């Protein structure tokens with residue numbers, strides 16, 4: 453990251469025309485050429501100027517450049533969603549006959565991708581507890597790719613990524629991590645030896661709950677593979693306007709994460725003090741090596757005396773909904789996810805308590821937020 457801290461890096465203007473501090477939005481599908489020779493040079497690969505927005509766009513490239521620097525990677529590629537980033541990564545790096553070792557309690561649609569699209573074409577998939585990846589040096593023997601989250605979704609179980617990466621290197625296993633929860637402000641997986649870090653940029657990277665997007669950061673070689681294969685052929689490209697929104701979001705990422713952490717720390721202390729809260733899942737700084745902060749997404753279990761629908765309905769500031777990472781605070785009672793219709797999700801498969809409640813602590817005043825949770829819990833006793 454040169455020698456700049458993230459906050460300085462992210463405020464840098466990019467030398468835009470007339471001194472504009474924000475980049476222009478190249479809202480165009482194609483780029484034209486002045487003459488035959490210039491067009492022919494581009495098509496023959498003798499230069500790499502933008503040709504068509506499905507594969508190249510300067511606004512998207514500006515976002516990708518910022519993400520590569522933040523994560524400490526050689527290159528990055530943006531996608532239309534976190535799931536486009538995940539599926540484009542897996543389809544580029546894995547083929548029928550290969551084995552994927554995935555962490556339990558993985559993001560529900562990543563689980564469905566493995567079960568409904570990769571397993572049916574002959575990719576073998578196994579699931580393991582986070583601890584097993586670090587503690588069993590032979591877990592990755594014969595495994596092509598380890599698909600990781602640290603911490604995991606729903607139960608927020610973290611793993612020692614440095615150890616996992618060392619085991620993986622010995623077995624020739626590629627490691628991919630979904631780093632949406634920590635963001636590069638709190639965890640830089642590539643520094644710990646992980647090969648690929650990716651995000652649902654819909655969450656903290658955007659920070660404003662106004663866009664759905666994804667991004668993958670890795671070596672130049674791996675990103676070139678995605679650019680050669682799954683970006684053009686599956687076509688899940690990041691749109692220029694969305695990239696512009698993400699650049700806008702990134703400017704405040706360090707400041708937002710600091711605030712999320714401050715409020716989350718208050719919540720962890722106070723939740724632990726309540727007799728009707730039986731468990732808090734919220735890893736923070738130094739829970740595992742390389743994790744240096746606590747984001748605002750956590751879960752806690754409530755005692756049987758708490759009527760969960762009544763708790764949810766008594767909330768005044770926290771809103772009910774999926775997603776997270778925005779300015780607004782959210783609650784997701786896991787009983788609702790356990791009841792979800794359709795193909796099995798990862799919560800149903802790996803099992804979470806129906807007493808579990810996930811909260812995303814936003815940027816509102818922490819005392820207002822805590823008072824809200826407190827009055828709703830107090831209100832919900834049977």
Ligand SMILES: *Cc1c(COP(=O)(O)O)cnc(C)c1O
Pocket residue numbers: 533534535536559605630632633651652653654655664665666775
């Ligand atoms: C939301 C989410 C995703 C999926 O991202 P989309 O942008 O919604 O496609 C992937 N991983 C995690 C951890 C998420 O929370």
